[in-house]
Amino acid sequence: MAVLPTAKTTAVHPENACPIGPVVDLVFSRWTTPILWALNEYGRQRFVELERRITTITPKVLTQRLRQLERDGLVLRTYFPEVPPRVEYEISDLGRSLAPLFATLAEWSTANLGRIEQARTRYDAQQRLPGGRP
Amino acid sequence: MAVLPTAKTTAVHPENACPIGPVVDLVFSRWTTPILWALNEYGRQRFVELERRITTITPKVLTQRLRQLERDGLVLRTYFPEVPPRVEYEISDLGRSLAPLFATLAEWSTANLGRIEQARTRYDAQQRLPGGRP
């Protein structure tokens, strides 16, 4: 039905409740972080190199994601009409501007992943107890 | 079959090619950012308030995500055995430690979302041209 905001719930923009929604969809959709990371870390490289680095990705999906990243201007594609054909991918300036963000994320990860692991085991142990959840 | 790293491809840890993989799965899986954002922005609140804020989420999925966030130690849940029952959710210290990250992300967003939009229209226009993609 219609969503009637009560007096208590302050009216937020009805759609995406948080301002980082769009950029999360762009940057953190599946497979994009490994691709951008590899491109940023190891520089300009070709399709098969990426495929070999990100061992679990299939060529179809790799193509899809590279196209999307190219369209969003985060990755540059260069085609060489040789035989056999050669294509090189590199990260763009816009993509490189994400590097500090990724670094912050990596820092947070090393600092806090352990805590999350602890929280999980604590939670799971708690759930096994009788009268687990009211 | 087996992945034989060639001489050119430096051997990376075979599995996740980038170190931020796990944390991305934790923090940026679907619906978690709006939930964390709402909890961080508007403080301790109950189920229906979250439901009304994040207008497009269904109660089933909201429950799922809140449980996951609670398990990971990013969200705290307090149950009051009243009638009707009352439950309050709040962000934990660990969850709050993500705030600067989100802020950086918001900054990047305001600074560069326009560029991405431009890149997309440029790309789409290019593709419509004859001889689009070799």
Added chain:
DNA sequence: ATAGCCACTTTCCTGTAGGTACCTACTATA
């Protein structure tokens, strides 16, 4: 003659995330 290389593309198929709709128990209110 045939197999291999590269950068994909195409076809087919499955798993699962998420949506819809309905259910619980208890009370206060109309």
Added chain:
DNA sequence: TATAGTAGGTACCTACAGGAAAGTGGCTAT
């Protein structure tokens, strides 16, 4: 009597993302 409010749980169903496998094209090496 009936309805609303709360915090979910459950059963069922669908859509779409993603995986597997094979194909394409032109040249080269065996």
